[in-house]
Amino acid sequence: MSDKPESLTQADESALMQLREEIDRLDTEILALISKRANCAMKVAEVKMKASGNAGAVFYRPEREAQVLTSVMDRNPGPLGNEDMAKLFREIMSACLALEKPMEVAYLGPEGTFTQQAALKHFGQWVKTKPMPAIDEVFREVEAGACNYGVVPVENSSEGIVNHTLDTFITSNIKICGEVELRIHHHLLAGPNTKHDKISRIYSHQQSLAQCRKWLDAHMPHAERIAVSSNAEAAKRVQGEWNSAAIAGELAASLYDLEIVESKIEDSPDNSTRFLIIGTEQVGPSSEDKTSLVVSMRNEPGALYHLLKPFNEFGVDMTRLETRPSMTGNWTYVFFIDFAGHCEDESAIKVINAIRETAVDVKVLGSYPKGVL
Structure with missing residues (x-):
């Protein structure tokens, strides 16, 4: 039995020709539409520059970009996945924004x-x-x-x-x-001069070595593990050595021209x-936002209770609470808080005002769109 693919019939060839012509036509339409979008972006820049007197114009709006990407994912008809489609639009938006102001x-x-x-x-x-x-x-x-x-x-x-x-x-x-x-994703990288069967040392950041410990124990138990300042530094070192490898990401492999010997060697696949x-500017509401606070509380009984009570009282979802040691004598307890919503929301305003009644200090670190991609 031959492994060669069957020859296409005349009908198949005709169908393929029509499909290719349709793809060419669509590509022409896509090209024209992207160019129109780019021209609109340049006009937006002109309006903003004129309105601000050519100084202080804000070109990048995080809330606007999040709204556009969310809308793309909501309206995506397929067959491309939502995230893949949003990534394509991200690059189009990135290129158009560079026309406004890099x-x-x-x-x-x-x-x-x-x-x-x-x-x-x-x-x-x-x-x-x-x-x-x-x-x-x-x-x-x-x-x-x-x-x-x-x-x-x-x-x-x-x-x-x-x-x-x-x-x-x-x-x-x-x-x-x-x-x-x-x-x-952590990968085992080797340089152009690396002898794969002679690897005796592995460079990486301390956290990356810890995150790949089980794989290293099983596959390279005798190689010395050397912690360096970053995974990129590990990739740099491997370039000129014949007996070493690095643990780093795909971007480092590309930048430093290294070969991925083993891919995704991290112990936890969900890492x-x-x-x-x-940045320096306040971000407006996007409809799907988070707010981050840093709060210092007095060293007294019930301090944590008074901090948490307003979230329950006003129905605001706290998504994270972290405690850090005081950096001054006045701030005994320092709490970092994330909650769902924007600081301009009525319920968020009530929560923040209630916390201020018992806290030493409340600092709003920012309200911002939830990560889309």
Whole structure:
């Protein structure tokens, strides 16, 4: 029996020809529509610049983008999945926004980290990304106006809260403008000179080594595990060595021209990290929002009760509560709270006002759209 595919009949060839002609026609229509959208984006920029006197115009509106992407997913007829369709529109929106004004986004570097991957997922490939050496440097870069926005990790599903990010919010005037969740997949990477059967050391960030411990124990028990400052740094080191490998993400493999020897070696298949988008502006309601607060309470009996009571009383869904040690003598208890809704909602206003009656201080870190992608 021959393995060769059967020859197409004349009728099949005719049907294929018609389908290809239809695809060409549709591609022409799509091209024209994307160009029309881009022209509209440029006109939007002109109106905003004129209204603001060519200074201080706001081109990126997180709530507007979330509304558009949510609408795309709601109206998607298929067969492409909702997330796939939204990703296509994200890139179209990213390219059109770059025509209005290219944005620069700071992130926890170096280049090739999961934080950069999160920035590109949220803003699209047309944004300019700028690596920073530390989380507080990302905050400072945005606060100084050197970058439009920043991206910082705040929570990992297996490792928990990133305390440095929470602590930095206490002393900063930066607002939370959005969130993005990234599924974390770890890959074993090798360089062009790596001898796969001679690997004696594996570089990665300490958390990544911990998240791949079972796989390493089973497949590379004798290789030395060396913790470095980031997965991107691990990828850099492997480039020039013959007896080492790195654990990092797909973006690092691409940037540093490394081969993925084994993919998805993380112990938990549901491992994900939540990142926050930080900026200097208040974000308007999008219909599906979150609000984050930092609250300091007096060191007295019933403090936690008084903090939680308003949420139950006014029917507001608290989605997260974290406690951090005080950074000053006055703030004994510092609570970070996320709840569903926007700070302009009537019920949210009542909750915040009620908390202020018993708290030492209440700081609204921002209201922002729930992550769409």
